[in-house]
Amino acid sequence: MKIFTAEQIRQWDGFTISHESITSLKLMERAALALAGWISENCKNYTRLALFCGHGNNGGDGFAAARILYTKGFDVEVFVPDLKAEFSEDASVNLQRLKDFSGISVRELNGTEEYSFDNETVIVDALFGTGLSRPLDGIYKKLVTEINGKDNVKISVDIPSGLSADTIFTDDTVVFKADYTLSLQCWKKSFLHPETGKYTGKVVVLEIGLSPEFQKQEQSENYVVDERVISRIFKPREEFSHKGTYGKVTIVGGSYGKIGAAVLSTKAALKTGAGLTFTLAPDCGYMILQTACPEAMFIKGGDEYIENIDNEENSMYGIGPGLGIHEKTRKALLAFLKGYNNPVVLDADALNMLSDKQENLKYIPGKSIITPHPKEFERLFGSTANSFERLELARKKAGELNIYIVLKDHHTQIVTPEGKVFYNITGNAGLAKGGSGDILTGILTSLLAQGYSVEETCLLGVWLHGKAADLAAEKYAKESMLPTDVINELGNVFAELNRKKVKL
Incomplete structure (x- = not known):
């Protein structure tokens, strides 16, 4: 799914109106029907x-939705900061329609302290839409601050008021907390x-019938990875195949006291479907790895830490989990990268060692995948003021180095050398645990070995990782789920993907 800017969304509305013989008022009614439908279905326990409606079209959506919700049996009250102010044309029409219903009160208010919202009340924010270009101030800032202090369920129409669609205003901006x-x-x-997503709560995308032609032809550099994208990428396993069909993986990781990271990465590679999986690790991890991962083969890379990394052209390498930063390991890593031409997956200590000198980055083979969390990214490329700036820096570095950057975050961003950004929307806070990144390294390396393109590997791999985590959270809760639980759920994710691919 493409992500459009506020200006592109405005153009999308205009294109739909001009090309599909629909008025802006009818389009507002579509939006209101979608909003009222969701609210009535999901707020049945509230009366x-x-x-809270503003003077623009976001307020108009709110007025129209209020009218429809009243007919569905809800007790509806509408609050407007200033009834004497000028409303948009469509908002004015829907405000008048609302006033024609004797059972709906439309009030003007400067604050909420004189009104008592009991536990049965749902607060709906329709003050400002995507056209907001500056932080809230004056009466709106005061109003939103007061509403945020209430414990009621809060719903925002299209976007929380006070939030920009495209960027961040300032750290102290007041935003409706939905x-x-x-x-x-x-x-x-x-x-x-x-910095901004924390205000949205759960995001629900409602279809309102905007032009699919505009969506198809309009250009964007930003995308959401949804199930339709994944369905196009995923390739079911062929019946007439063998282990050689699905590639060879070498996980390079582990050091004394950190063998568990290599175990997790190896298990994830196996569970993701690699044909042959090797673990190159120090000898101190031999018994652990052979016991924990009997399906994988062991390659000795040193005694207590890795001192050499064998270069096998027919294997895909995932390097970093539990690797440590010993000087001999550092030399082995650089020597390997200088002599290896295929894409590799680099994470954790591999990135930490490369960050010592900027010149090291030139040794990363073209089209490789690096998977830094924010601190690792900062060590590699420098600090930024916020995640929006970090993303732009990642876009620049991905192009310069001809690599894919997987910026790990709540909504992990996949940045391509061409400057495209894909946001992943699976996953949850249960992944905020040591070992989760090691799993991702194994998943990505396995998919790369199976013949997925590098871009497909990143999109499918990050999505799989998050989807398996969502299933684990359902079973064990975010607090208690373990990285091994995530690995064990990969099979259920693949089973679902295969069911959707079955041709009847």
């Missing part, structure tokens, strides 16, 4: 709705970054 954001037609970039 009262308090809608439990749910009902985003019309598509994701917004700001929903996917930690």
Whole structure:
């Protein structure tokens, strides 16, 4: 799914109106029907709705939704900061329609302290939409601050008021803190970054019938990885195949006290379907690896740490889990990279050792995948003020080095050498645990060995990792799930993918 800017979304509305013989008022009604449908279905246990509506089209959506929700049996109250102010044309029409219903009160208010919202009340924010270009101030800042202090369930229409669709305003910006954001037609970039996404709660994308022709032809550098993308990428296993069909993986990792990282990465590579899996590790991990991963073969790379990395052209390498940063390991890594021409997957200590000198980065083979978390990224490329700037720096470095950067975050970003960014929306906070990144290294290396392109490997691998984590969270809770639980759920994810590929 493409992510469009606020300006592109405005153009999308205009294109739909001009090319599909629909008025802007009818389009607003579509949006209101979608909003009211979701609210009525998901707020059945609540009797009262308090809608805060602004003067623009976001407020118009709120007015129209309020009218529809009233007919569905909800007790509806609408609050407007200033009834005397000028409303947009379509908002004015829907406000008048709302006033024609005697059972709906439309009030003007400067604050919420004089109104009591009980536990049965859902608060709906329709103050500002994607057109907001500056932080909230004055009455709006005061109002949103007061609403945020209430314990009621809170829903935002399209985007939380005070939030930009495309960027971050300032750290102290006041933004409506939603439990749910009902985003019309598509994701917004700001929903996917930690500084701004924390305001959205659960994002629900509602289809409102905007032109598919515009969506297809309009260019974007930003995408969301959804199940439709994954379905196009995933290739079921062929019946007439053998272990050589699915490639050879070599996981390079482990050092004294950190053999578990190599175990996790190896298990993940096996569970993701590699035909042959080797673990190149120090001898101190031999018994552990052979016991924990009997399906994998062991290659000795040293005694207590790795001192040499064999170069086999027909194997895909994942390097870094538990590797340590011993000087001999550092030399072995650089020597390997200088003599290896295929893409590799680099993570953890492999990245930490490369970050010692900027000149080391030139030894990363073209089209390789690096998977830094924010601190590792900073050590590699320098600090940035926020995640939006970090992403732009990643875009620049991916192009310069001709590599794929998997920026690990709540919504992990896959940055291609061509400058495209794919946001992953699977996964959860249960992955905030040591070992989760080691699993991802194994998954990516395994997919690369099986013949997926590097871009396909990144998209499918990160999605698989997150989807398996979501299943693990359902079973064990985010607090208690372990990286091994995530590995064990990979089979259920593949089973679901295969079911969807079955041709009836």
